[in-house]
Amino acid sequence: MTGMKILIVDDEPNILMSLEFLMKKEGHKVFIARDGAEAFDIIEANIPDIVLLDIMMPKVDGYQVCEFIKKHDSYKHAKVVFMSAKSKEADMAKGLELGASLYVPKPFSTRDLMAKVNGLIREISGAAA
Amino acid sequence: MNSFWLIFWSVSYLLVLFFVANWAEQRSVKGRSLVSNSYVYALSLAVYCTAWTFYGSVGRAAESGVDFISVFIGPTITMPLWWVIFRKIIRICQVQRITNIADFVSARYGKSQSLGVIATILCVVGTIPYISIQLKAISSGFSILTTTNDASNSLWLDKAFYISIVLTIFTILFGARKLDANERHEGMVAAIAFESLFKLFAFLAVGVFVTFIVFDGFDDIFQQASKVIDLHQIFTIKEQKTSDWFWYCLLASLAIMFLPRQFQVTVVENVNENHLRKALWIFPLYLLVINIFVVPIALGGKILLGTAVKADQFVLSIPLHFNEKALAFVAYLGGFAASTSMIIVECTALTVMLTNNLVMPWLVSRTDFQRRFGGDMGQVVITLRRLFIVLLMVGSYLYYKNVSDKYSLVSVGMVSFAAVAQFAPVVLGGIFWKRGSLVGAVGGLLVGGGVWFYTLIIPSMVSAGYMSPDMLSKGPWGMDLLRPESLLGITGLDNISHGTFWSLLLNLLFYVGGSLLSQPTALEHNQAVLFVDVFKYSKTYESAVAWKGKALVTDIKSLLTIFFGKSHTEETLQLYAKQNKLDLNTRYADSQVVNYAEKMLGGAIGAASARILVSSVAKEEQISVEEVIDILKTSQELKTLNEELTRKSEELEQLTQQLKQANELLKIADIQKDDFLSTVTHEIRTPLTSIRALSEIVHDNPDMEEDQRSHFVNTITKESERLTRLINQVLALERFETGKQELDIDEFLMEDIIEESLEALDQLAKEKNIKIEVTYEGIYGPIRADRDRLIQVIINLVSNAIKFCPADTGKIQINTLQTEASLSFSISDNGQGIDNKYQELIFEKFYQTRDQSVRKPKGSGLGLAICKKIIELHQGTIQVESELGKGSVFTCEIPLGKN
Structure with missing residues (x-):
């Protein structure tokens, strides 16, 4: 259950800081991107298993990053978790339609988030097994 | 001069006149009507100047000085009123197809037949003396030129008798040739205008001859006259005569309106109401010009001829005295022109009056008249008119022989004036x-x-x-x-x-x-x-019919045919039906058609006769005044209603458009509000997310490193502050936008608040090692504004500048310029600058240039919006000038002395 490659994308440094702390504590390999453009590079170079993705970001937003992931065969298996202050049904639906596994509205409980991420990890492991 | 030649030339002149009339009618047929010219109209009014003016004025001036001028002063003074009076009369006559003054009076007072008769008789009786003096003038002129004594009592030797016959023939030719529904005589009007010019020319010729050739100008005449007569006596308006002056002026100004011939040329022959405008000054001018030489001729005659010759004949006698036969002949023709124009127009007007008011009502009310005269009633009317012209001339001739001869021209003329007044x-x-x-x-x-x-x-x-x-x-x-x-x-x-x-x-x-x-x-x-x-x-009169009844279309047609002939009747009716979208192929005529037929007939035979005729073919139902007024009002109201409806629907369309626009705006506002709410929500959730996550982490990880824990706890504090700030600003902005926030005006020095602001920002500036310089220009003194709000603006702008300035090399310049009228302050930095396309947008709330390639330090996104509101509350403006990579300048300007 450990050793996942997790990419965290958010333009809010304090959120990056907290999530990085949490994921590292679980023993995952953590990558950080402060906007969509940075995320593209990291995805191409490292092919993460799980991507924690903010939606409203400068330049390239979260939706575009998700599309990018799901479009490419080499990393479309990556599980995408949207985290957003946008909490309307329509925003959620749009995120899930793009192929995201989860949609977590901000502000979220870290415990809840961790449980969901762990669930995804189990899925990945199960599929691999 | 030989009598034969004089008669020959007089007749020749009349032929020329006839030629002018004919030519004018030809032109009219070709659509180049002469009477559409306002000068022709104005000149035709000068039919007012008859032999009375031509000969009589001089006579009057020689006898009693300036009295003569009263009959010209009266009309000149009252002329401006014509615009009110005659514009109305002309319009009435056009609408009602009234062709003479008796008809006018009869139509006005209930189409009364008896009133028409009274008016006609008054006109005829009153005017006959007037016509008679024209005959007198012509015949005495004739006598003078042929130097014969006109004492013959035998009819067959009396020249005036022959002159009357010639004039009768010509009047018939001019005025009673055809029957027309509007009784207009373009040819006659053109001829009259020509005569007006000719008599003016002839009179001026004599005047110039007497004044400048016989005498040596006006001065000379008066000089010499003063030796012969008591000028002072003649040219002073005597005390006891002032009331006479009043009555003469009044009489003349009334007569010129109601004399049958004046009514004919002013009203009936008018083709365009606007011609009145020109006539209002041309005609008085004409009167002035034709009177210039009256006194010189009168005085000249007194000096040269004494009392041997009647003063009424000076115009002819003076040229003859100097054996200037040609000039005398021209003068004679001028007088002839003055007389003939009067006789022709007067007789034409009077005969129309006589036939329409005296004979036709009686004739048409006889049940057997249609049978008797068949389809040629038009010819009957014409014949009647010719007969009346003859009768009038005979009457005038008799009056001349028995009465006029014993009086001066003016005194007889004044009697006529009093009648028509x-x-x-x-x-x-x-x-x-x-x-x-x-x-x-x-x-x-x-x-x-x-x-x-x-x-x-x-x-x-x-x-x-x-x-x-x-x-x-x-x-x-x-x-x-x-x-x-x-x-x-x-x-x-x-x-x-x-x-x-x-x-x-x-x-x-x-x-x-x-x-x-x-x-x-x-x-x-x-x-x-x-x-x-x-x-x-x-x-609305044409369409609003004061008639209720039934008439067969065939009856109406045959009635009109009797007077106007078959083809003319058909044409006119078809045209009217077409214009008014009426059907003539029905059994019973539309009431509009009946009414139109009555008006057509009225034009030809008078209102009273027309009424009788139409009643004979139509079963009229009594129509009450309420109904008439109702009909008029309804059509008036329908018209107004129609206009109202058009206007309303236009208004409605505009309103719809406005509503659409308002709706659009509301939609936009709604979207903006939604955007604002979701942005606020987002902006609040972001620090909340951090706070919650970090607190949970701190809580769940008691074993974490102390440094990290204190960093996390510090961050929690900072994010809480951020949240507080954000909430405060949202609330502040809301207060500004809804107008709840009022300014708290105070008196203070700009220097003080800048210093205070910079103190608050000191720490921030020091962290990035940024230099801040302040300059003050203009006058020194307290300003009146909201102190705390201005500090808020300055802190906001300067802290933005600090944020965007590069560390260590950053430089901020604050410049203030204070004058009596305004205060301006600007904050410039050497930061990254703002792209042109965003310079407007940055003042909008939450417009943080999100998609800009350069990452920006975060703010609430409300700071500039609040600054703008504060400056605007001070009636001021805030602007930004910036170039990418070179820094930005924010300039605020607020007027002073207002608060």
């Missing part, structure tokens, strides 16, 4: 006073006419020997108070003023009294409304 109350009252009624009109005209006859005609009959002189000296049956020349013992007025005073006074009293005491009938009331409110109803 009797129309003043009924006509003027008729167009301005709805209450004026038939009883009043009949009473006024009968009494006025009667008094006129008694005071002005009886005395002349006495002197002609038809009555005993006792009548004048002792009064009828010896009743002194009834003496015709001083009723009720009034003395001190000359006979004309006296007659005018009494006739007009009693006329007016009876008219007003009769009108007030009587109850008008429906038709009278109907006509009164149509006349007085002609400008209101003239457009």
